[in-house]
Amino acid sequence: MSETKTAAIIGGGVIGGGWAARFLLNGWDVVVSDPDPEVERKVGEVLANARRSLPALSDVTVPKEGKLRFATSLAEAVAGADWIQESAPERLDIKHKVFAEIQAHCRTDALIGSSTSGFKPSELQQGAARPEQIFVAHPFNPVYLLPVIELVGVQQTVERAKEVLDGIGMKPLIVRKEIDAHIADRFLEAVWREALWLIKDGIATTQEIDDVIRFGFGMRWAQMGLFETYRIAGGEAGMRHFIAQFGPCLSWPWTKLMDVPELTAELTDMIADQSDAQSGMHSIRELERIRDDNLVAMMRALKGRNWGAGELLNAQDARNKPPLPTAIDKPLETLSRVIPIDWMDYNGHMNESRYGQVFSDAGDVVMHMVGADPDYIASGLSYFTVSNEISYINETHLGDVIHVRTQVLEARGKKLRLYHEMIRTTDDELLATCNQLLLHVSLETRRTCEPEGEVLERITALGEAQSKLPKPASMRD
Numbered sequence: 001m002s003e004t005k006t007a008a009i010i011g012g013g014v015i016g017g018g019w020a021a022r023f024l025l026n027g028w029d030v031v032v033s034d035p036d037p038e039v040e041r042k043v044g045e046v047l048a049n050a051r052r053s054l055p056a057l058s059d060v061t062v063p064k065e066g067k068l069r070f071a072t073s074l075a076e077a078v079a080g081a082d083w084i085q086e087s088a089p090e091r092l093d094i095k096h097k098v099f100a101e102i103q104a105h106c107r108t109d110a111l112i113g114s115s116t117s118g119f120k121p122s123e124l125q126q127g128a129a130r131p132e133q134i135f136v137a138h139p140f141n142p143v144y145l146l147p148v149i150e151l152v153g154v155q156q157t158v159e160r161a162k163e164v165l166d167g168i169g170m171k172p173l174i175v176r177k178e179i180d181a182h183i184a185d186r187f188l189e190a191v192w193r194e195a196l197w198l199i200k201d202g203i204a205t206t207q208e209i210d211d212v213i214r215f216g217f218g219m220r221w222a223q224m225g226l227f228e229t230y231r232i233a234g235g236e237a238g239m240r241h242f243i244a245q246f247g248p249c250l251s252w253p254w255t256k257l258m259d260v261p262e263l264t265a266e267l268t269d270m271i272a273d274q275s276d277a278q279s280g281m282h283s284i285r286e287l288e289r290i291r292d293d294n295l296v297a298m299m300r301a302l303k304g305r306n307w308g309a310g311e312l313l314n315a316q317d318a319r320n321k322p323p324l325p326t327a328i329d330k331p332l333e334t335l336s337r338v339i340p341i342d343w344m345d346y347n348g349h350m351n352e353s354r355y356g357q358v359f360s361d362a363g364d365v366v367m368h369m370v371g372a373d374p375d376y377i378a379s380g381l382s383y384f385t386v387s388n389e390i391s392y393i394n395e396t397h398l399g400d401v402i403h404v405r406t407q408v409l410e411a412r413g414k415k416l417r418l419y420h421e422m423i424r425t426t427d428d429e430l431l432a433t434c435n436q437l438l439l440h441v442s443l444e445t446r447r448t449c450e451p452e453g454e455v456l457e458r459i460t461a462l463g464e465a466q467s468k469l470p471k472p473a474s475m476r477d
């Protein structure tokens, strides 16, 4: 991003706090306006959760966090903002008042999104000075982790909004026509209504309903959604067979979807009591952290598969990937990243196997620097690691920002010896070192051989330049 952009967050509750975190951790400056005297604490708590989870989705350098401030008035908050996100309570009269004040003080080219779960843009725009400026940008909780945003509004405006959201790692979905509750909440409401009936009729408890989701179809939905899953369920004949087989059930009286159970005090007590029995041993903050850690672990698993939400994360990493080091006459900065949740072990620190991954990734950067890149590998030549001598010096914890500094100790012929120091970026603490030996190989014979062409020239030049450097401090100790 060439210059820092500013997002004004109007309403800093559950959703506004999540938006603030999403923008801030993607390098935007953020101004929050909310009449609640507790707003700084509330946003601070959401931000703390976001800081320990969102950066851990990345396998490359994360953007530098933007600046956060709390405005004394809505007018001050929106004055210079590029994006304004309204996340006030779900009441049309409040939203109309907020939009009128926003439009009286914001730039005419600012984007004004509303987090509304249910209102249509035409309802939000009633009485607005510039109706086309207001659109629905409906997120999902936690906004800092879940990528999808439903965009509804004037085409030109939502296309501009889409570009911004792409840049902060989200998955904007432009809804074709406005409709109450957009797409996802209509769908979720059907599931919610049926769940209420199952509890009211004594068929299932809150725990049992959650179990059929989390041990079953919820996992399918997270990676393939509804239709791709049902296509497979149709067997070789796919979707047509699925519809032929299960379509008739739709007219059987299985569901009570058109009918809404009355939320009497008795039913509310039943649900709340069951929910207390199921989850009351955890505070809401604990549950949020459990949810976030699970989401990060699941999204990282999908990243390894380059599928669904994981494919989106890989695309974001490709955008944030730093250029390869070019100065060869000083130690090489080969890696910078955050330590994610799925790298932790039962001792509450990073598992030793992950150090191997960090140093392997750092070694790959040196390979790419000398031209031993995917094209070179496809031509049948590569490097194999034959030894890694790792020293674990200090504990590495969840969320630590680390970088690796690499020196080439030897680069002659087939031999490439690297010395990596893994350092915690925040306090410069040395966490681990690795003395790594790589040998150049032919992928055809699976035996060592001399590097060829430009790779040979570059590796020799790199080795010579680095041989003039003093030994790394940790080698001398």
Ligand SMILES: NC(=O)c1ccc[n+]([C@@H]2O[C@H](COP(=O)([O-])OP(=O)(O)OC[C@H]3O[C@@H](n4cnc5c(N)ncnc54)[C@H](O)[C@@H]3O)[C@@H](O)[C@H]2O)c1
Residues within 6 Å of the ligand: 010, 011, 012, 013, 014, 015, 016, 033, 034, 035, 036, 086, 087, 088, 089, 090, 091, 094, 098, 115, 116, 117, 118, 138, 139, 140, 141
């Ligand atoms: N909670 C969810 O899961 C969820 C998901 C998606 C969208 N939404 C939508 O997001 C919006 C906000 O919901 P929430 O769950 O964050 O509610 P919330 O009650 O947690 O937060 C609303 C915030 O707005 C503030 N507020 C009240 N009047 C205001 C005003 N005039 N100007 C500025 N701020 C004002 C309140 O002090 C409060 O902090 C709603 O439109 C809701 O439909 C909620």
